[in-house]
Amino acid sequence: MIRVDVKKFIRSVLIVLVIIGVFSLFLISPSLSHSEVEYKTIYVMQGETLWCIASELRISNNYYQGKDVRYIVNDLVTVNDLSSKTLSVNQSLQIPTM
Numbered sequence: 001m002i003r004v005d006v007k008k009f010i011r012s013v014l015i016v017l018v019i020i021g022v023f024s025l026f027l028i029s030p031s032l033s034h035s036e037v038e039y040k041t042i043y044v045m046q047g048e049t050l051w052c053i054a055s056e057l058r059i060s061n062n063y064y065q066g067k068d069v070r071y072i073v074n075d076l077v078t079v080n081d082l083s084s085k086t087l088s089v090n091q092s093l094q095i096p097t098m
Helices: 006-034 050-060 069-079
Strands: 038-043 092-097
Touching: 050 069, 069 092
Parallel strands: none
Antiparallel strands: 038 092
């Protein structure tokens, strides 16, 4: 018959639960930040391109601050469900903000 030390067993179970709890906090944290995103609408002016808009957002928008311009362009395409990267004058774009 195998003899189990109850104190060691309980301690081991508690350690495993704490580790699982800590990892779950790291996994949940990024998804919570997405709920804080708000959007503002801008309208495309003559001569503006997605690259131009993304370059400006990289500096002026905290949501995109420090991110690569290519990432911002792709995010704007996704957020606005654009089928093309070509913009039209007065086209509205949803811009994520914090």
